[in-house]
Amino acid sequence: MTKTILGKNDFIENLRGKTATYLLAMSNTDTANIEGITQAGIPGQIYLTPTLDSEFLCTGEVRSLEDIAKTPKGVPTPALITRAVHLLHPFRNIELLDLGIQVKPKLEYFKLHELDIKPSKSIHKGANIEALEIFQKGLAFAQNYELKDDYLILGESVPSGTTTATATALALGYDCKDMFSSSFKEVPNDIRTQTINKALENIDENDDIFTILSKVADNMLIFCAGVILGFNNSQKLILAGGTQMACVLLIVNSILKTMQGTLETSNLALCTTKWVYEDKNSDIKALIEMSELKVNTYYADFDFALSTHPALKLYDNGEAKEGVGAGAALAFGFLNGLEKVQITEKIESFLG
Numbered sequence: 001m002t003k004t005i006l007g008k009n010d011f012i013e014n015l016r017g018k019t020a021t022y023l024l025a026m027s028n029t030d031t032a033n034i035e036g037i038t039q040a041g042i043p044g045q046i047y048l049t050p051t052l053d054s055e056f057l058c059t060g061e062v063r064s065l066e067d068i069a070k071t072p073k074g075v076p077t078p079a080l081i082t083r084a085v086h087l088l089h090p091f092r093n094i095e096l097l098d099l100g101i102q103v104k105p106k107l108e109y110f111k112l113h114e115l116d117i118k119p120s121k122s123i124h125k126g127a128n129i130e131a132l133e134i135f136q137k138g139l140a141f142a143q144n145y146e147l148k149d150d151y152l153i154l155g156e157s158v159p160s161g162t163t164t165a166t167a168t169a170l171a172l173g174y175d176c177k178d179m180f181s182s183s184f185k186e187v188p189n190d191i192r193t194q195t196i197n198k199a200l201e202n203i204d205e206n207d208d209i210f211t212i213l214s215k216v217a218d219n220m221l222i223f224c225a226g227v228i229l230g231f232n233n234s235q236k237l238i239l240a241g242g243t244q245m246a247c248v249l250l251i252v253n254s255i256l257k258t259m260q261g262t263l264e265t266s267n268l269a270l271c272t273t274k275w276v277y278e279d280k281n282s283d284i285k286a287l288i289e290m291s292e293l294k295v296n297t298y299y300a301d302f303d304f305a306l307s308t309h310p311a312l313k314l315y316d317n318g319e320a321k322e323g324v325g326a327g328a329a330l331a332f333g334f335l336n337g338l339e340k341v342q343i344t345e346k347i348e349s350f351l352g
Contacts, residue, residue, distance in 0.1 A: 001334035005277060005285050007296030011269055015236065016335045018150035022082075022091040022240075022325065024057065025156045026050035027099035027219040028119035029127065032160035037191050039073065040159040040183045040323065047102045047119075050157035053079040053324050054096050054105045057086070060350075063106035074311050075319045076351065078273075078326040082155070084346035085333040092149045097141075099134075099219040113141070115223075123167050123216050124198035131213035131222050135255075138226020151236035153332065154227065155325025156220050156244060163192050164218040165247035167199045171216045172209070172254045174290050180243040181282035181321055209258050213251070220244070225251040229263065236267045240325030242276035246287040253291040269296040273327035274303055275315055300330030306344045309351055 002012050032038050032046045041049035045065070052062045056079045086094070094110060100117040115137050121128045145152075158164075166180040182192070199216045207215075213222050224239075225248050231237050239245040249270070256263060276284055277299040288297050304312040314320070333343060 001301050002298050002331040003301050005297040011296040019092045020153050021093040021149045022153045023095050025097040025220045026101050027158050029218040030122040038160045046159045049159045050101050051103045051105050053157040058110045075314045078323040080347050080350050081326040082324045082329040085329040089336040099223050124195045126202050126215050129214045132210040134222045135226040138223035139230035142227040142230030153238045153240045153328045155240035158220045161244045165244045167196045167216040169247050169250050171203050171212045179283040179287050181279050224248045228252050233264045238328050239270040240328030242272045242322040249291050265293050271298045271328035271331045273322045275321040300327045302330045
């Protein structure tokens, strides 16, 4: 039920029946405030998306709003998918990373790592990120992190994150203009392209890598790059996401080239959804192959073919695609004996 995109299936098969900690990286970028650029949440309240995602993932309810985050077309957050798997076969631990969110989740008993990071500005005006500082925080966090399970799943919730990821990869010199996915079926290319072009205009040819990141990236991308480089590579780490996590790998690749360093990647993997893998408007395989890092890459072979719920069918039509670590959560479920029908029914139960 989990298919290999790159690398060997041995890595993922080795995790069968193993325990996992799920870590959700949350941040806000003002890029999401540009009208029409994202549908990852409620218009006018996009900034709440990571907050609501984390509340629902942890407790099965949202507390900072009356209802779960849906797009204007009615697509419910992929947090439903990750939550469904967790109920059917729980992660041993769920922890949260506050990488600059405007509203903290209303949660008790769940570990929220607060890193004293502010939300980033919109990339079209310059994101104004303390990039080196945030990278170093990611590095230190990973070096000091005590993993209590067999592996770590690192997911993300960052509205407009595919826009900032595209700008970042282009600014770092990767030829990847049409390779990034979107929460939309039909990508709002005019708005996104204009935003990215304005962001790239702020790059000076003499800018070093962290100056570039400070202008066009988002906090999650930079911090997670630090996590990858600081994580104990004798332990297994799964990047749970689509093209945004592929961009994190490209950042790591660029940092290593700049510093003439190397990274052992045999315990590093990326896992996404079938919707990202089959998306005709992006190419996650090509993105990962642009990096010199050899990273095992997979997708969970799950769709809503067994569902009749119209909101869920929108996923199969190309909306939303990924988020809140949905692909890796599904893979975790499959590795622990869950069936597609069980997961589908549990997700449907959230929607009434």
